[in-house]
Amino acid sequence: MNYKLLNIANFLVTFTCFVSIYYCHKNIFDGANNTIFINAFGAVVLVFSNKKYTYSYKKAFLSSITAALLGVIISSTLSIVIKTALAICICILIMALINLKYPPAGAIVLIPLSPNLQIQNLGYFFTIYPTITGLTIIHIFLSIK
Helix, strand or coil, X not given: CCHHHHHHHHHHHHHHHHHHHHHHHHCCCCCCCCXXXXXXXXXXXXXXXXXXXXXXXXXXXXXXXXXXXXXXXXCCCCCHHHHHXXXXXXXXXXXXXXXXXXXXXXHHCCHHHCCCHHHHHHHXXXXXXXXXXXXXXXHHHHHHC
């Protein structure tokens, strides 16, 4: 397959993946700004577009769950500036210490800090839905790719 066709195929798979994430989450978060979930997984472009990046579902899963839990824990403390800085820095530190490198985790950690009450009301359930569901959809589409 030539390079241009491969790029077009990657585009179609990526587009379908993100539309699937949106509609999957739309059914649960009725009336919410569902694009926040798509934005968190936006760094997945590294996985879809970079041939040298080795995707590990285990590392993606562990780093995303770690980031989601950390975001939920930090969301109930301090001012938005302090908790945003802490969430990002602690997430980077934990991923470095346990050798997990998955860029979307840096965005996932910030979602529970948003002022969206539907997200805040999820509490620790946020780690399961939308985090695990989004990862599962991405993994399925990466398998297709």
